[in-house]
Amino acid sequence: MIRFESVSKVYDDGTRAVDGLSFDVPAGSLLALVGPSGCGKTTSLRMINRLIDATSGTIALDDIDVLSTDRVALRRKIGYVIQHAGLFPHRTVVDNVAALPRLLGGDRKATRTRALELLELVGLDERFAHRYPWQLSGGQQQRVGVARALATDPPYLLMDEPFSAVDPIVRAQLQDEFLRLQAEIGKTIVMVTHDIDEALKLGDRVAVLRTGGVLAQLGTPLELLTAPVDDFVADFIGGARGYRALGFAGLAGDAALAPESPIRMGETATEGWTIVVDDAGRPRGWVEGGTATADALLTTARFLPRTASLRDLLDGALAAPAGRVGVVDERGVLVGSLTAAAVLSAERAA
Numbered sequence: 014m015i016r017f018e019s020v021s022k023v024y025d026d027g028t029r030a031v032d033g034l035s036f037d038v039p040a041g042s043l044l045a046l047v048g049p050s051g052c053g054k055t056t057s058l059r060m061i062n063r064l065i066d067a068t069s070g071t072i073a074l075d076d077i078d079v080l081s082t083d084r085v086a087l088r089r090k091i092g093y094v095i096q097h098a099g100l101f102p103h104r105t106v107v108d109n110v111a112a113l114p115r116l117l118g119g120d121r122k123a124t125r126t127r128a129l130e131l132l133e134l135v136g137l138d139e140r141f142a143h144r145y146p147w148q149l150s151g152g153q154q155q156r157v158g159v160a161r162a163l164a165t166d167p168p169y170l171l172m173d174e175p176f177s178a179v180d181p182i183v184r185a186q187l188q189d190e191f192l193r194l195q196a197e198i199g200k201t202i203v204m205v206t207h208d209i210d211e212a213l214k215l216g217d218r219v220a221v222l223r224t225g226g227v228l229a230q231l232g233t234p235l236e237l238l239t240a241p242v243d244d245f246v247a248d249f250i251g252g253a254r255g256y257r258a259l260g261f262a263g264l265a266g267d268a269a270l271a272p273e274s275p276i277r278m279g280e281t282a283t284e285g286w287t288i289v290v291d292d293a294g295r296p297r298g299w300v301e302g303g304t305a306t307a308d309a310l311l312t313t314a315r316f317l318p319r320t321a322s323l324r325d326l327l328d329g330a331l332a333a334p335a336g337r338v339g340v341v342d343e344r345g346v347l348v349g350s351l352t353a354a355a356v357l358s359a360e361r362a363a
């Protein structure tokens with residue numbers, strides 16, 4: 014766990030960059046620090062690995078004050094990923110990843126083997142290992158940066174705008190990959206970003222800072238989206254908040270589901286849109302009145318699991334010719350349907 018207790022930083026010129034910051038990052042979770050440029054995000058991050066020392070307050074890793082930990086020992090425990098990856102330009106990719114473990118006395122062969130494994134973990138196969146950083150795309154360099162930060166298998170990871178320097182499509186891809194990676198490695202992470210969408214997507218919890226390094230609000234993405242504490246947070250999160258919040262919530266139960274009367278292939282629907290199921294009760298498509306023949310069957314509408322996000326359910330309902338989306342259980346068996354209105358008024362679970 015990472016704990017900030019009333020941490021402040023005043024630079025020599027009198028700039029108050031961080032002011033009385035307190036929060037916890039539970040083990041294995043990711044806290045996204047988000048806020049406008051100059052609000053003290055980078056300063057906060059660099060006080061954790063002591064690239065900057067706090068003016069007052071305490072930062073503790075697993076209840077041990079970072080000030081009482083030797084800087085080298087500290088950085089072995091804390092991986093650090095920065096924008097533009099910050100790779101050594103004159104070293105190959107594999108040497109970049111192996112550099113720190115080597116410096117710490119690791120055996121040459123073992124550190125290289127491990128570096129290759131890490132590169133594979135972040136989606137770079139051996140072809141890339143012997144290139145130089147300039148021979149990689151921005152997104153690939155950023156992946157090497159992540160692999161390098163993981164090289165000493167540190168329990169903590171600090172990431173400062175890790176995906177900001179790449180274009181939006183690559184960024185979304187890196188974010189998705191990173192979510193998968195974190196599900197596997199379960200590091201304790203503080204990630205800094207100015208991008209609220211990135212914070213909401215990657216953060217288990219999100220801390221919104223305002224200028225002057227003051228905490229405006231800390232909460233889960235759903236809490237921030239549904240209950241911003243003030244106008245600053247609401248403005249920062251921006252428009253379409255209600256719609257975006259749906260992406261972070263699911264159905265609280267089956268109460269909102271309307272019952273369906275499905276038919277089998279060859280049977281005849283009385284009127285209106287009717288779901289056609291197989292012998293196990295799994296949906297095959299819809300028919301609009303008439304007999305369920307292969308020709309009449311509409312198979313393009315999606316059926317969604319009851320665990321889908323409300324946003325996906327809403328999209329499903331809006332896109333469906335029938336005006337409602339069919340919902341299935343974990344075995345794929347039809348359990349009911351939802352109209353768009355039913356999705357919007359459904360009881361929510363985070």
Ligand code: ADP
Nearest residue numbers: 024026028030049050051052053054055056057
């Ligand atoms: P962010 O990462 O949120 O953009 P920073 O933590 O980099 O913000 O900076 C916070 C504030 O501290 C800014 O006003 C910045 O100009 C100031 N600052 C950063 N580094 C220094 C420094 N070395 N000396 C004086 N002021 C600094």
Ligand code: MG
Nearest residue numbers: 054055056173
């Ligand atoms: Mg910064």
